[in-house]
Amino acid sequence: xxxxxxxxxxxxxAAAIGWMPVANCPMPLAPTEKNKRQDELIILNVxxxxxxxxxxxxxxxxxxxxxxxxxxxxFNEDTKEYFFDRDPxxxxxxxNFYRTGKLHYPRYECIxxxxxxxxxYGILPEIIGDCCYEEYKDRKRENAERLMDDNDSENxxxxxxxxxxxxxxxxxxxxxxxxxxxxxxFYYVTGFFIAVSVxxxxxxxxxxxxxxxxxxxxxxERYAVAFFCLDTACVMIFTVEYLMRLxxxxxxxRFMRSVxxxxxxxxxxxxxxxxxxxxxxxxxxxxxxxxxxRVFRIFKFSxxxxxLRILGxxxxxxxxxxGFLLFxxxxxxxIFATVMFYxxxxxxxxxFTSIPASFWYTIVTMTTLGYGDMVPKTIAGKIFGSICSxxxxxxxxxxxxxxxxxxxxxxxxxxxxxxxxxQKKARLARIRVAKTGSSSAYLHxxxxxxxxxxxxxxxxxxxxxxxxxxxxxxxxxxxxxLHCLEKTTGLSYLVDDPxxxxxxxxxxxxxxxxxxxxxQNCMDNSMQNYPSTRSPSLSSxxxxxxxxxxxxxxxxxxxxxxxxxxxxxxSMQELSTIHIQCSEQPSLTTSRSSLNMKSDDxxxxxxxxxxxxxxxxxxPTPPALTPEGESRxxxxxxxxxxxxxxxxxxxxxxxxx
Amino acid sequence: xxxEGLEMIAVLVVLVLFIKVLEQFGLFEPVSLEDSVEDEFExxxxxxxxxxxEQLQEQTKFSRxxxxxxxxxxxxxxxxxxxxxxxxxQIYSQFFPQGDSGMYAAFLFNAFDTDHDGSISFExxxxxLSVILRGTIDDRLSWAFNLYDLNKDGCITKxxxxxxxxxxxxxxxKYTYPAMREEAPREHVENFFQKMDRNKDGVVTIEEFIESCxxxxxxxxxxxxxxxxx
Numbered sequence: 001x002x003x004x005x006x007x008x009x010x011x012x013x014a015a016a017i018g019w020m021p022v023a024n025c026p027m028p029l030a031p032t033e034k035n036k037r038q039d040e041l042i043i044l045n046v047x048x049x050x051x052x053x054x055x056x057x058x059x060x061x062x063x064x065x066x067x068x069x070x071x072x073x074x075f076n077e078d079t080k081e082y083f084f085d086r087d088p089x090x091x092x093x094x095x096n097f098y099r100t101g102k103l104h105y106p107r108y109e110c111i112x113x114x115x116x117x118x119x120x121y122g123i124l125p126e127i128i129g130d131c132c133y134e135e136y137k138d139r140k141r142e143n144a145e146r147l148m149d150d151n152d153s154e155n156x157x158x159x160x161x162x163x164x165x166x167x168x169x170x171x172x173x174x175x176x177x178x179x180x181x182x183x184x185x186f187y188y189v190t191g192f193f194i195a196v197s198v199x200x201x202x203x204x205x206x207x208x209x210x211x212x213x214x215x216x217x218x219x220x221e222r223y224a225v226a227f228f229c230l231d232t233a234c235v236m237i238f239t240v241e242y243l244m245r246l247x248x249x250x251x252x253x254r255f256m257r258s259v260x261x262x263x264x265x266x267x268x269x270x271x272x273x274x275x276x277x278x279x280x281x282x283x284x285x286x287x288x289x290x291x292x293x294r295v296f297r298i299f300k301f302s303x304x305x306x307x308l309r310i311l312g313x314x315x316x317x318x319x320x321x322x323g324f325l326l327f328x329x330x331x332x333x334x335i336f337a338t339v340m341f342y343x344x345x346x347x348x349x350x351x352f353t354s355i356p357a358s359f360w361y362t363i364v365t366m367t368t369l370g371y372g373d374m375v376p377k378t379i380a381g382k383i384f385g386s387i388c389s390x391x392x393x394x395x396x397x398x399x400x401x402x403x404x405x406x407x408x409x410x411x412x413x414x415x416x417x418x419x420x421x422x423q424k425k426a427r428l429a430r431i432r433v434a435k436t437g438s439s440s441a442y443l444h445x446x447x448x449x450x451x452x453x454x455x456x457x458x459x460x461x462x463x464x465x466x467x468x469x470x471x472x473x474x475x476x477x478x479x480x481x482l483h484c485l486e487k488t489t490g491l492s493y494l495v496d497d498p499x500x501x502x503x504x505x506x507x508x509x510x511x512x513x514x515x516x517x518x519x520q521n522c523m524d525n526s527m528q529n530y531p532s533t534r535s536p537s538l539s540s541x542x543x544x545x546x547x548x549x550x551x552x553x554x555x556x557x558x559x560x561x562x563x564x565x566x567x568x569x570x571s572m573q574e575l576s577t578i579h580i581q582c583s584e585q586p587s588l589t590t591s592r593s594s595l596n597m598k599s600d601d602x603x604x605x606x607x608x609x610x611x612x613x614x615x616x617x618x619x620p621t622p623p624a625l626t627p628e629g630e631s632r633x634x635x636x637x638x639x640x641x642x643x644x645x646x647x648x649x650x651x652x653x654x655x656x657x
Numbered sequence: 658x659x660x661e662g663l664e665m666i667a668v669l670v671v672l673v674l675f676i677k678v679l680e681q682f683g684l685f686e687p688v689s690l691e692d693s694v695e696d697e698f699e700x701x702x703x704x705x706x707x708x709x710x711e712q713l714q715e716q717t718k719f720s721r722x723x724x725x726x727x728x729x730x731x732x733x734x735x736x737x738x739x740x741x742x743x744x745x746x747q748i749y750s751q752f753f754p755q756g757d758s759g760m761y762a763a764f765l766f767n768a769f770d771t772d773h774d775g776s777i778s779f780e781x782x783x784x785x786l787s788v789i790l791r792g793t794i795d796d797r798l799s800w801a802f803n804l805y806d807l808n809k810d811g812c813i814t815k816x817x818x819x820x821x822x823x824x825x826x827x828x829x830x831k832y833t834y835p836a837m838r839e840e841a842p843r844e845h846v847e848n849f850f851q852k853m854d855r856n857k858d859g860v861v862t863i864e865e866f867i868e869s870c871x872x873x874x875x876x877x878x879x880x881x882x883x884x885x886x887x
Contacts, residue, residue: 007726007729007730007731007733007734008730008731008734008748008752009752010727010730010786010790010886010887011782011786012749012752013883013886014785014786014789014790014883014886015749015765015789017789017797017800017801017804017880017883018761018764018765018768018801018804018805018821018825019825020801020876020879020880020882021798021801021805021849021866021870021876022818022821022822022825022845022849023875023876023879024845024848024875025875026875026878026879027875027878027879027882030882030885030886039726342663343663343667379664379667380663380664380666380667383667383668383670383671384667387670
């Protein structure tokens with residue numbers, strides 16, 4: 001029962017009054033409405049656009065979202081309306097479905113967006129009305145084709161396919177010549193030989209100068225040996241190629257049945273048959289016929305040309321139109337041939353000797369060739385002849401545009417597929433960049449997290465706000481999740497940047513340590529160049545003691561990195577490090593113990609006011625023998641005697657990775 | 658002779674083609690035997706607006722809200738405001754998918770179309786509904802009588818009743834249990850007349866009808882079904 005007619009149900013029930021007096025038995029009880037609600041207006045707020053409708057309108061389809069109690073999940077108590085955070089344009093169509101019972105598909109809408117909306121509201125696409133159903137199905141089919149195309153090309157381009165055996169590599173090489181240089185070479189070589197073979201076939205028959213004896217000989221006979229050698233070479237190549245394809249084919253039976261392989265066989269068969277057959281007179285006629293088949297080699301070019309393949313595919317798909325063309329032409333030919341024969345029967349010396357003989361005239365006239373070898377002489381013949389030529393033009397002109405449009409559609413489809421593939425590469429590259437951006441954001445925030453922890457320890461609270469500047473709640477929760485995963489597995493994330501991925505993932509529980517270890521090592525190297533007043537804390541530190549340690553007291557020069565040898569410096573350049581400078585200079589007893597996390601108390605009094613700087617070291621600065629205090633943003637230690645060992649604020653380096 | 662015959666034919670063919678071409682260009686209008694109706698569309702779609710809500714409220718026993726609901730449903734199915742018999746049958750048939758409700762719908766149409774102008778307007782519709790759903794038992798019974806009295810002459814004959822009965826049985830369709838017998842409507846009619854026809858004169862008048870119905874408990878009870886339809 002259509003939804004709109006539900007409104008007439010009271011009428012239908014009332015009309016049952018006609019049955020009552022004639023009924024013999026009592027009527028069943030009528031159903032009572034439990035709570036007879038007055039029909040009320042419902043407000044549906046879809047992304048800000050308000051739609052209003054009667055409740056009963058929505059209840060016409062109780063198995064959809066709006067018609068069932070599922071919509072209560074979207075009820076907003078404050079505004080007393082149902083709020084859906086979806087597309088208001090598509091919602092218009094959906095609401096019209098409830099109102100009129102017909103679901104329409106707007107042409108301007110994207111098919112996948114529309115499908116998603118329908119799925120959300122619980123409406124089956126099959127309900128789409130007849131007026132729009134065809135369009136919907138067409139678009140859906142196009143979309144499916146596109147998806148299949150994308151999947152195919154994805155599968156094709158899935159770079160490193162592990163462990164392909166020889167057969168599979170060969171098959172891949174044959175199907176996609178662009179996968180390896182060898183395949184490309186093979187592709188071009190076969191193409192060249194196909195061309196050579198076809199050209200020799202053609203040139204063979206050209207008369208090539210005279211031989212003493214005044215006889216014009218075709219080139220083929222004059223230089224028989226040369227042509228034979230060429231032919232042999234080509235056939236060798238083709239045979240080898242065919243056998244290799246046969247070997248590499250995943251399904252040999254299917255390969256042997258495919259069109260291209262049949263063409264291959266037909267191309268090389270004549271040669272072998274010719275070898276086998278001797279120059280016997282009776283079979284030489286057949287032999288000549290066989291040589292005609294050599295011209296089929298030209299079809300081998302279709303492996304090399306996509307346009308040819310499209311043409312073939314088009315003709316195949318237009319088979320019905322071609323069939324119709326043929327049929328109508330045959331009909332017309334027979335009719336006109338008969339008429340012309342009888343019209344020209346009377347005239348003397350008429351060429352129209354029989355109806356089949358008139359076929360030739362009809363065909364020539366209908367295709368507007370008009371050779372002129374057969375010409376009607378009587379008036380009737382001329383009249384019918386002219387009608388024949390006019391109708392010929394019409395009959396042939398009709399199916400041709402259909403074929404042309406089919407070809408154009410398929411060709412453009414192919415073009416689009418190629419263009420999409422090309423664009424996809426660029427798109428994927430950009431997506432990859434975005435992905436690395438997000439993972440480096442995670443590492444960024446890890447660093448921030450450490451910073452937070454460090455700041456807590458250093459007892460400064462007012463600088464915490466600086467840290468949590470820009471990470472949203474969702475981001476920070478996400479990062480926390482990733483961090484927990486790292487902790488659970490004991491591994492850590494690598495940023496896909498070779499410069500940063502320095503042996504970080506292998507040490508348990510020490511995500512940040514390696515870098516520090518690394519730095520430490522670097523600093524060790526650099527320490528050689530430094531005055532020995534350097535604190536011994538810079539001696540090598542095995543990473544084990546500083547679990548999750550984010551702080552280090554390094555009374556090092558500002559840029560120890562600058563001391564490191566060039567190669568390492570490269571990697572250092574990319575590091576973003578945060579220097580937490582504690583203003584007051586603690587004692588230099590940065591012993592091993594003090595590096596321990598537990599030793600905060602020792603440190604805390606030292607860093608009352610901490611000054612936070614974020615330094616991204618990007619340029620290798622020349623080794624500065626100047627006290628570090630100068631090269632840094634203003635330290636608060638005003639000690640004039642910039643003794644390295646005494647001036648430096650505590651630099652707590654927390655670096656990403 | 659053959660040739661001349663063929664020549665004649667050729668010339669005739671050329672002439673016919675020529676005439677056709679002229680016709681296409683509109684230069685030569687042959688006498689058309691019938692008016693080409695296909696080109697003219699029905700430009701005027703009849704549109705009818707019902708009387709105001711207040712008048713309808715006075716005329717019928719429905720409340721304002723009920724009239725609103727009824728009109729909305731009515732207008733949804735018939736945007737022009739008038740229902741013709743075709744439409745009416747089509748709407749009614751949607752409630753009885755299995756059987757053929759055409760005959761009964763036709764009878765209903767005649768009963769609703771009180772002014773017999775071939776179409777039911779909203780006023781007719783609501784008037785009929787008002788009687789059936791809000792009228793007294795006697796009103797309802799006389800409305801039913803009016804439905805049965807096909808030629809509106811004040812009495813129901815056996816033939817009229819047979820038509821009505823057949824139409825009701827038709828609505829059931831072919832697939833029933835037990836299968837419908839041919840003589841079932843006739844028997845039913847006999848039954849009916851036995852009950853209703855007091856003076857055995859072969860017709861049932863309205864007084865006989867109302868009287869007999871008032872005596873029948875079943876009928877009385879079933880009449881009360883219509884109280885809560887809307």
